[in-house]
Amino acid sequence: MTSVQRQMRFLLLAIAVVDLLVFSRLTGFSILTAAFGSVMILLGIAYNDRQASALGLLVISVGAAASITITTLTDVSTVLTAFLGLLLPLFLLAYIALSAEEGEAPPPLARRPVLVSVGYMTGCILSAPIVVLLLSVLTPGVALRVETMTEIGIILVTATALGIALSYREPRRSVALVSEELP
């Protein structure tokens, strides 16, 4: 069972990398970063070294960001590219890379945290089109002049606000059990 899980991880990794390569324009830099990052993550998983995997993740992230150019998120195709080409594969990569020290089996995906993080990412991506939509209804003249920087600004403001809101929840620091007297 454990070997299957490891194979599954490698398979997921391969799918994520192929997905990135398919949706991005294959430049020398992107191929190099994808290859280097993938090797780092593989080595990290093989040797249970989280730092190496994390480094690989960051390298792949940079490569992926550099290989795709998205100037607006008001088109459905770019939104799909953002989701399928960047967000989901990178999220998957992060999950795989950061669980490198878990040994044979990565921790199972928890449903609520997945919903929270996917909701967060969706909210951030869709914030720009929603704001543009609202602007087009309220002030159509302004909506026509929305630039990339404006969309970045909207997304970053949404990301910050949502991030703070979702990470606001603090756990109980203590668990009380019954006291006893010994000996």
Next chain:
Amino acid sequence: MRSSSLGTVVLSMSTALALAGILFSNLSWTIVSIALIGAYLYTHSRFVSELERTNVEIKRTVLDEMVFAGEAAGVRVDILNKDPVTIRGVFEDVLPEGCELSAGSNRAERVFPARSTLTLSYSLIPKKRGPHLIEGMRIEREDSFGLLNETQMIEHGTFINAHTRKESFDAARKMVGKEHLEFSGMARSPAIILRELEFDGIRDYVPGDRARDIHWRLLPKLGKLMTKTYRREGALQTLVFIDCSRSMRIKDYKIAKIDHALDLCMQLSNVLISSYHPAGVVTFDETQVLAKAYPSLGRHQFEKIVKTLRGVPDSIRPSEGTGEPSDARTSTSESGKVRGTGQASVGDAEFLSVIGRSKNTSLGRSLGFGVEGAMKELLVRSKGQELLFIVISDLISSRDAVLTATKICKSSGSKMLVIHTYDDWYKQSSEYPDVPDIERLYTNLEGSLGIEARLRSLGASYIRIGPADTSARIIRATRRGKV
């Protein structure tokens, strides 16, 4: 919740990517940044739920039957992770204040899989007598992805009640058979256990006397046989009272009066029991009788006394608690004017009013109030039999109670020995005392002499002791009639 170094790197990278997006006017950098923050949020949310659902069972076992102050005591902690989630981090059993680690380790850095057991074994040394609380288990937790840290406390308190130092027990054991408290003399009532014989005198030999009773050394001098006669000593029921009032508990210098009193009580009880005098113990404070062990001679009587003495309150440092030392010092300087005097401070007045209220409660009545109540109760139980009461007190807050008890003793024909733990001798004296200090010492001594005179006039014996006085010394002084 804290971000680990890796978490900080991921967050910093996300910020850098976001800035790169602004720099290059390219949304893909921003989207990558959001993907990393999304992964971070996933970790956060997951870790919070893991912390919330923590379900561990802690079983702490003290491996020694009795824990002594200054001696190492073994502790074993079994932790069962009942949660289906693995716990990662550093587990640390929180050592009580006033205890130090002796051997083993109370920390373990582990990956604690679900439904498994982790065992920690270590030994700690309680520095002083009294209850010591192990507050619980502290876990420096790390999440599954290494991005977050959190300190979690599993509050599973365990009190370890440390008894007095082992040397005191050893001293009590060594004194058995060597020391004999001859305070009791002859009992008026028929003795129950008659094993000890006291030399009474010499008379002419009468045929039938045992050969071992003949005084052979006198034969060459007198030229005739003389026989030694003995009287049988009666077993005298003895009750040792320990004053546990807060003035007794304050530790100004090397040893607190309460600790010294406890050691003396234990050793005297052992000597009495070994001499076939039924011995018991009563602990009392300003408001109530704390614990009692009635006089008895049973096989386990000493253990019973030791168990009773374990409940004696701990000593306190002057800095501990609010207002305690100042109150106590006021009491000392006023030399017993604590009760019912108009000179008491506001704090004293409040304290006395609390005592007054508790005196009237059903609890106070049921347990007997202070030394008098316990004494009366025992006199009723003894049905007129002569008793010996040994009171160990600093005569600060219990002065009036002890005087009343002495009157009761006198009227009932019982004997009483007051061992006065003299307050000034338990304090650190300054190398160069100034005039007010000397005046205060004289005033205190004068007050103490006054109490001594009153006690002696009521028929009680009295001995004033300091931290250097041992049980053996007190017993010898008693034997020589110096009390």
